[in-house]
Amino acid sequence: MVRLLRPCCRLLLPNLSCRSHHNDSAKGKRLLLSRLYQPRNIWEEQSSHLESKSNERTSKSHKLMIRAGLIQSSSPGCFHFLPYTVRSIEKLIRLIDKEMHGIGGQKVDLTSLHPADLWRQSGRWDLMGKELFRLVDRHNQDYCLGPTHEEVVTHLVSSGGSIYHKQLPLLLYQITRKFRDEPRPCFGLIRSREFYMKDMYTFDATEEAAFQTYNEVCQAYSNIFSALGLNFVKVQADTGNIGGKISHEFQLPATIGEDRLLVCQGCGFSANVETLQPGERDCPSCKEKLTETKGIEIGHTFYLGTKYSHIFNATCYDSQAKPFVAEMGCYGIGVSRLLAASLEVLSTEDDIHWPGLIAPYQVCLIPPKKGSKESEAALVAESLYDEIIHSVCGLRGEIVLDDRNNLTIGKRVKEAQMMGYPFVVVVGRKALENPPVFEVRSHNAGEVQFLSREGLIDFLKTVQVI
């Protein structure tokens, strides 16, 4: 046994100055498109039968994500995430983590199985009706699958002992899978039954402090959506079955949106139509006419007051050690929905456009077709690939080499545009000139440039990655 149990002294990650999740390329391995798992026949055959298989209402992003092999349906409103989507979601999570840490958020990971008793205590066991997925375990205990975690987190904080003033505001958040038995799942990841949500719960000693926390979280949300280049609207919203005193939604205007918004061009007032009097079309602030638009909800914030902290007895102490029932807020971003909604508003009917920062891969490099006049530029393409990952540290693991050299450059460029790589570098005839010239297509900007090797490297150094 002694020989088997020898610990290992292998050194890990010697290159500390450039940590990366995807450092295959750093080892000299090239990421080959032909190796990537992506149900390609769907793309080639345009197989619309797959799209119409279920009775779900579809949308542009839904169709594009199916066609491009980004997701695959498992059951109504439940989708497998395929490799491109996983990469994008992981980047989105890093962006969210960064902003949540920036405001002092601490990450937890709460169970998906919720004991029914907690939901009975809040009264939502009955209130949620069929939207809760319910089950019993082998001992006949009732559980639900968490669609949101107000009950669970408040119980956690309450049973974990007192919160002292130095810990306030306490901001706990998680990014986990949530479950909701939607009556009519539709639009792929936009309205699904199993989805990723970032949910944050905040605890403060006073209403005033809770408001400040509320505003800080809203600002962090704005930062996230802005970093994705999204044109969002923040509207006053209804508190629904979550409860509480104040609520806002972050909405992406879109024709498929299921929320109706009223926005004032004059003073910037904006509201979900649910919060206004029926028929009200004048701005409550400046009396201008309100404009109606539809929106996809991508974030929702609630100032809860003491609704849950009272039920579960979550107490915190101010600087004089005086106990208070905690003032709470809760805040959600539909993570997988945000991804799909971004594609919905940014893409064309044929081409995916990712928010640049969270594109699965930043660059697709296309070498010449085998047997073509420019075929000897293939070696140039490979050495260019290696030079980029050597010189542009941030792009390691971010460059796909489209090695399917039985296809023309034109066909592969078209596919690359459909997949939405933010940058496509074509190594074609001009790469054989002296000095070589490369075609660089910036997908989101809709620009084409011809750059020297050095120019290309300098250009790629400006690409933002997360």
Next chain:
Amino acid sequence: MVRLLRPCCRLLLPNLSCRSHHNDSAKGKRLLLSRLYQPRNIWEEQSSHLESKSNERTSKSHKLMIRAGLIQSSSPGCFHFLPYTVRSIEKLIRLIDKEMHGIGGQKVDLTSLHPADLWRQSGRWDLMGKELFRLVDRHNQDYCLGPTHEEVVTHLVSSGGSIYHKQLPLLLYQITRKFRDEPRPCFGLIRSREFYMKDMYTFDATEEAAFQTYNEVCQAYSNIFSALGLNFVKVQADTGNIGGKISHEFQLPATIGEDRLLVCQGCGFSANVETLQPGERDCPSCKEKLTETKGIEIGHTFYLGTKYSHIFNATCYDSQAKPFVAEMGCYGIGVSRLLAASLEVLSTEDDIHWPGLIAPYQVCLIPPKKGSKESEAALVAESLYDEIIHSVCGLRGEIVLDDRNNLTIGKRVKEAQMMGYPFVVVVGRKALENPPVFEVRSHNAGEVQFLSREGLIDFLKTVQVI
């Protein structure tokens, strides 16, 4: 609306050369221990009532994790992960991702809700009995919560279109929450009902190629466990209800282990006792006497053959475009179990010892007590903190400043040891000498050194982080 919809031009992550998930500190903010959420009263009151509340059998790691505020029980066998645990698990996931990418693994994320039909097709809907959590949706459709994903992934690959030889071997994996209604959950995260598992599924054209893939995955598993400094044993194992032809388990020898292993000191043969004839105690290879030990299973590999690919018709094509039913393998690492099992074998009864690489924070820096003789060293401590995160890029976000300066250094050192920070830096009386000297306690090595400022910085540059 126009004014509201202005996109933002905020620059993200200007410091590309040092990407980090936790870059609070990079902004000059210090990580203060008093701000961290950790149910501290549990620790102070030693409250054993919390440990014995349920009827679950406990273990050293279970008790330590509860006492230190790393996890909290939600229901039998279900635990909330609190911030320290989330950080550790995220590091473990990065380590696993790195090794999986190294062998060409592609990450997917499959649904937790599995349609019953897939499990009926494989015959495991009945076979799994009460271990499956089952539920029905609002349309009375049967589902289970995935404890493992052979059915789902094989169906995915089969319905996603043909796999071409250039894509082979195809290695798909995920790191997601799994559900298993254990008859007797125990030992905290070691045998729980809701847990994180890394599961990989591989597809090859021939048995020979599948064996090669099998060996590569096993090697990656060994790399992961070795990187954690664990003394593991790889034993031949039973295939259980997963099925297949060959199977190995990766086991951590431990007194609480529920698997019985027989190991040959002579030739290195080792096996789960289930795979041998009852009463067999001689090594089948060299006839030496076998030694029995108990183990905690942390990884399991299966060469499945065509069991699932045959049922779900998963076909792949060799280089001559000849179709084959795919030869499959499946591979699991219990991620949350691996974390707990590591603590189980590395810790003492009182002090947590993390595998250094995945400790939640690498360094705890302890300034002097307020009002003590050395209290003016407090400023030295703060400037030291700032210098470290400035000079040692890899440690950004990894250093906690124990700002509870109402407590003695001794008390905080004791707590830091209990929490298992790999490195504790004490800024005490010697820090006021000229030049200043710092006490550095290496928890896992059990060493204490006294270092100059430069010596300390150089020492910390050698700390491995992921």
